[in-house]
Structures are given as structure tokens and as C-alpha cells.
Amino acid sequence: MPEVYNQFATIAQNLENHYKDMQDMEFTIENGKLYMLQTRNGKRTAAAALKIAVDLVDEGMITEDEAVLRVEPKQLDALLHPQFDAKALKAATPVGAGLAASPGAACGKVVFTAEDAKEWADKGEKVVLVRLETSPEDIEGMAAAQGILTVRGGMTSHAAVVARGMGTCCVSGCGEITMHAEDKYFELGGKQYHEGDYISLDGSTGKIYGEAVPTVEATISGDFDRFMKWADAARTLKVRTNADTPRDTAQAVKFGAEGIGLCRTEHMFFEGERIKAMREMIVAKDVETRKKALAKILPYQQGDFEEMYRVLEGRPMTVRFLDPPLHEFLPTKEEDIAEIAGELNITVDELKAVIASLHEFNPMMGHRGCRLAVTYPEIAEMQTTAVINAAIKVNKEHPEYKIVPEIMIPLVGEVKELKYVKDFVTATADKLIADAGVEMTYKVGTMIEIPRAALTADEVAKEAEFFSFGTNDLTQMTFGFSRDDAGKFLDAYYDAKIYESDPFAKLDQIGVGRLVKMAADLGRQTRPDIKLGICGEHGGDPSSVEFCHNIGLNYVSCSPFRVPIARLAAAQAAIKSK
Ligand code: PEP
Numbered sequence: 001m002p003e004v005y006n007q008f009a010t011i012a013q014n015l016e017n018h019y020k021d022m023q024d025m026e027f028t029i030e031n032g033k034l035y036m037l038q039t040r041n042g043k044r045t046a047a048a049a050l051k052i053a054v055d056l057v058d059e060g061m062i063t064e065d066e067a068v069l070r071v072e073p074k075q076l077d078a079l080l081h082p083q084f085d086a087k088a089l090k091a092a093t094p095v096g097a098g099l100a101a102s103p104g105a106a107c108g109k110v111v112f113t114a115e116d117a118k119e120w121a122d123k124g125e126k127v128v129l130v131r132l133e134t135s136p137e138d139i140e141g142m143a144a145a146q147g148i149l150t151v152r153g154g155m156t157s158h159a160a161v162v163a164r165g166m167g168t169c170c171v172s173g174c175g176e177i178t179m180h181a182e183d184k185y186f187e188l189g190g191k192q193y194h195e196g197d198y199i200s201l202d203g204s205t206g207k208i209y210g211e212a213v214p215t216v217e218a219t220i221s222g223d224f225d226r227f228m229k230w231a232d233a234a235r236t237l238k239v240r241t242n243a244d245t246p247r248d249t250a251q252a253v254k255f256g257a258e259g260i261g262l263c264r265t266e267h268m269f270f271e272g273e274r275i276k277a278m279r280e281m282i283v284a285k286d287v288e289t290r291k292k293a294l295a296k297i298l299p300y301q302q303g304d305f306e307e308m309y310r311v312l313e314g315r316p317m318t319v320r321f322l323d324p325p326l327h328e329f330l331p332t333k334e335e336d337i338a339e340i341a342g343e344l345n346i347t348v349d350e351l352k353a354v355i356a357s358l359h360e361f362n363p364m365m366g367h368r369g370c371r372l373a374v375t376y377p378e379i380a381e382m383q384t385t386a387v388i389n390a391a392i393k394v395n396k397e398h399p400e401y402k403i404v405p406e407i408m409i410p411l412v413g414e415v416k417e418l419k420y421v422k423d424f425v426t427a428t429a430d431k432l433i434a435d436a437g438v439e440m441t442y443k444v445g446t447m448i449e450i451p452r453a454a455l456t457a458d459e460v461a462k463e464a465e466f467f468s469f470g471t472n473d474l475t476q477m478t479f480g481f482s483r484d485d486a487g488k489f490l491d492a493y494y495d496a497k498i499y500e501s502d503p504f505a506k507l508d509q510i511g512v513g514r515l516v517k518m519a520a521d522l523g524r525q526t527r528p529d530i531k532l533g534i535c536g537e538h539g540g541d542p543s544s545v546e547f548c549h550n551i552g553l554n555y556v557s558c559s560p561f562r563v564p565i566a567r568l569a570a571a572q573a574a575i576k577s578k
């Protein structure tokens with residue numbers, strides 16, 4: 001029916017020209033007559049959305065700004081992470097679900113410890129690490145795994161945050177799992193999964209499959225760069241990354257990060273010899289011994305910062321000083337306690353006494369953040385030395401970088417505590433700079449993550465040269481929800497339609513957002529040129545990025561794999577508000 005075909009082709013072209021988008025059309029032919037039944041914008045995969053947007057620009061149908069609005073920022077995840085083979089996925093049935101904590105798909109054999117994950121991966125096995133929850137000492141195993149599944153923890157739990165940083169798939173907070181880690185199996189949906197059994201995870205939906213579902217690698221096409229350049233041309237909000245290793249930093253720079261908005265230094269204390277020095281510092285009974293232990297950590301930390309500054313090639317880096325409660329650096333298992341006491345030359349009882357003394361009922365609200373620096377200013381002095389010396393050294397190698405170190409004091413709630421810690425920082429930094437005989441400026445700022453800091457931001461800004469909104473803690477403390485435990489009851493809130501979504505993933509603009517806006521306004525009242533950013537997990541969430549644009553923050557900072565998403569979300573916010 002060549003005539004009908006030609007008629008159809010003309011109509012199809014007309015419709016596409018009219019709607020300026022790819023159409024999904026329904027039609028029928030009866031007795032040689034063509035009837036058009038329906039047309040609508042066609043559904044599309046991420047790769048297709050990108051291709052269609054770019055093609056429509058090339059055909060002169062839409063502008064670059066319009067193209068930028070055509071791709072959902074979250075869709076980019078599918079271009080950056082492995083996905084399940086679509087056919088294989090259709091044949092698979094989920095056996096349970098947890099939180100979609102870090103996107104992508106993973107398939108591998110179950111292991112229960114970080115050590116096993118590393119060992120098996122070194123032998124060429126693909127593994128999925130299954131844990132009750134993860135802690136900083138699991139880092140290497142997490143990096144070796146295809147995916148991470150945890151029983152406990154929300155969207156800002158250790159597993160979720162670290163996995164997103166690595167770009168590794170993670171499903172967290174699957175409370176339906178019964179763990180038998182010592183016997184190396186877990187139960188889910190009435191079945192047992194033993195070490196070595198295959199499971200698969202979808203970190204974009206939270207679904208868990210009790211079988212091997214093959215995955216396909218992510219591929220970025222040439223269109224991606226062109227498209228992202230249009231986004232960059234449209235946006236005014238800068239995009240930085242949360243990174244604390246040279247590897248993550250390099251990844252983020254490749255994805256277009258314009259600097260580091262949050263370098264969480266605690267992650268730098270775990271590897272090899274450093275953790276030993278850290279523990280010596282913690283068990284030290286006096287300042288002198290503590291300083292000796294810190295002196296051992298200094299070269300490692302300085303070396304890390306030097307490497308990061310080199311990878312950044314002049315882009316800025318905000319270094320956050322030690323934040324977690326100290327018990328996180330001490331062992332919990334009986335056999336580890338015995339071994340580590342030996343390494344530290346103290347008795348098991350002495351180490352146990354230290355561990356007991358550090359025990360807190362709610363460590364997230366306990367002795368952490370700047371409270372550590374108030375108690376032990378020598379930690380802040382050591383970290384200042386590491387940052388400033390690293391900057392001086394790399395600036396000498398590359399004068400064109402013109403590094404201006406940014407030092408960030410966490411968990412401030414009162415301007416006087418910021419001033420107290422800042423005085424140690426500036427005294428140390430000024431002396432180092434003078435001794436080195438170099439010209440260098442640096443900034444000292446704070447995180448706004450305690451409601452009191454937000455409420456008194458005009459006061460805090462007298463001492464802080466920049467604010468970075470730590471919306472993970474700010475959400476926790478504004479709602480009074482523990483960021484690690486809220487996952488247990490939030491489902492009931494969604495069912496009851498009290499909350500629509502997880503406030504740890506999508507910024508609560510009405511409550512927490514009001515505090516952020518208020519603090520931004522108050523901060524600018526005191527210091528009109530104050531630099532304002534956000535470094536909580538919300539910095540990579542599109543609707544939260546739009547909010548940050550609308551209240552005039554200078555930048556958002558998010559994990560490396562979310563940098564393109566934030567760039568696109570920032571561009572869309574700018575175009576929409578034009
Ligand atoms: C925050 O609280 O938002 C933050 C970025 O810090 P952390 O998650 O390390 O507490």
C-alpha cells in the first residue's frame with residue numbers, strides 16, 4: 001500500500017514537527033484507508049532521550065536550552081552505572097527490597113565480610129557484600145564488591161554514602177533480612193542464601209534478586225559531552241564533589257566537578273599504619289603522647305592532600321576536619337581488642353576501659369565534630385599543618401594553581417566554639433605560611449548542620465568565611481530523626497501519606513529548607529560576600545538542587561557519580577527561572 005505508506009509518513013513528520021518531539025503513534029488501516037488513532041510523546045530510555053534531544057537541536061527543531069529540559073537528571077544514572085540486561089531482568093522475580101541507596105545494578109556471589117570481599121575479588125570473583133551495616137574499616141571490601149546490601153541504615157548511612165561515592169550499587173536498610181553472619185548465610189523471603197550463592201541488586205529501585213541477573217556496562221556516547229556543555233552554559237550554580245581520595249577526585253573531575261565541596265578527612269585515617277597511629281592518639285593519656293601519635297599521622301594526611309591538590313589542578317577543595325566520634329576507630333570484637341591492645345603496648349583491660357569511656361548512647365549527637373577539636377585542639381593543629389603544608393608544596397610545584405585552602409569546622413552550633421577552634425587553626429596556619437616565606441591566603445568556614453547554627457547564622461558568619469550546609473545532620477536534628485534508624489519507621493509515614501519521600505534523600509524544603517534559606521540570608525547580612533554551598537546528600541538530588549539555585553547558593557557538592565545529575569539539574573533550574 002505505497003500510497004497509504006506515503007500518507008502515513010507525511011502525517012508522522014507533521015506530528016513530530018508540530019510537537020517537536022519523538023511521537024508514539026497508533027494507527028489502523030481498514031479497507032485501504034489510514035486512520036490515526038492517537039499520538040503522544042514517546043517514552044524513552046536515557047540513551048534515547050539524550051539522542052533525541054541532540055538530534056532535535058541538529059534538525060533545528062528546538063534550542064539548546066529546550067534540549068537541556070528534555071532529559072530527566074535522574075535518567076543520567078542509567079548512562080553512568082551498569083544496568084541489568086533487559087531481557088534477563090524480565091525473567092527474574094525480586095525476593096525482597098530495601099532502600100535504593102546507590103544506583104546501578106550488581107550481580108555476584110554473597111560474602112559476609114569486607115576481608116572476604118577483597119580476597120574473593122582478588123581471585124577474580126564478582127561478589128556482593130552483605131552486612132548488617134558497614135563501618136569505615138570495611139572500605140576496601142566495599143570497593144572490591146560489585147554491590148553492597150545492608151540490613152540496617154538509611155539513605156545517609158555509611159554504606160549508602162560511601163557506595164555513592166564509589167559509584168557502587170547499594171541497597172541499604174533491608175530489614176526483612178535475618179542475618180546469620182557467623183554461619184555465613186542470611187534469610188530473605190523464606191529462603192536461605194549462603195556464602196557463594198549468587199544474588200543481584202538493583203540500586204536504582206532497591207530490589208533484590210535471589211539469582212544471577214547478568215548486567216551490562218555503562219557506555220557514554222559522544223552526545224553526552226555535547227549535551228552537558230549546553231547544560232553548563234545555562235547554569236549559574238557551581239557543582240563540586242564530595243571526595244576524599246585522589247581516585248574519587250579524578251573520577252569527579254572527569255564528570256565535570258569544579259572542585260571539592262567536602263573532603264571528609266576521617267576516611268583518611270583507616271588505611272594500614274595510620275589506623276594504628278590514630279589508636280595511639282585515642283588511648284594517649286596526656287597531650288605530649290597525643291601529639292607524638294598525631295605527628296605520625298601528619299605525613300600521611302599531608303601526602304593525601306598533596307595528591308588531591310595535584311589531581312584538582314587548581315580547583316578549590318574544602319577540607320573538613322575530623323568529625324566522627326572516636327569510638328569508630330577502636331575495635332569491637334574481643335579477638336581484635338586483644339590484638340590491638342598488644343600493638344598499642346597496653347593491657348586488654350586498659351583498652352577496654354578506653355572503649356567503655358568512649359561509649360555513648362547517641363554518638364551522632366555526642367562527642368564529635370568541633371567538640372573533638374575543643375577537647376583536643378592538637379588534632380585541629382595537626383590537620384591545619386597537613387592542609388597548609390600540602391598547599392604550599394603543590395603551589396611551589398605549580399604556581400599557576402594559586403591554591404587557597406579552605407578549612408571547614410564541622411558541627412558548630414555556637415559562634416564561640418567556632419572562634420575557639422578557628423584561633424588554633426589561624427595561629428598554626430599563619431605561622432607555617434610565615435615560616436615558609438610564601439604568600440598564601442586561606443579561608444576558615446563552617447558547616448551549618450545544627451539548627452542552632454542556622455538560627456544564629458548572622459553571629460556564626462562573623463567568624464565563618466563560608467557556610468556549607470550539612471543537610472544530612474541538619475535533617476536529622478531538625479526532624480529529630482536518627483539518620484541511621486529512620487528507615488525503620490519512615491515506611492509507615494509514606495503509607496499514611498504523612499511524608500511523600502525520604503527527607504534524607506530529598507530536601508524537606510518546607511522545614512529544613514526554611515532553616516537553610518534563613519541561615520543563607522542571615523549569613524549574607526553579616527558578610528555580603530560569604531560563599532554558600534551544600535554538601536549533604538541533597539546536593540545531588542535534582543529537586544533539592546533546584547531549591548539551592550532558587551535561594552541563591554553558590555554551589556552544590558555531591559558524590560562523583562551524581563555530578564552530571566547536579567550539573568543538569570542546576571541548568572534546568574536556571575532555564576526554568578529565566
Ligand atoms: C552532613 O551532615 O550533611 C554532612 C555532609 O556531613 P556527614 O554526612 O559527614 O555528617
Ligand code: MG
Pocket residue numbers: 410449470472473
Ligand atoms: Mg554532618
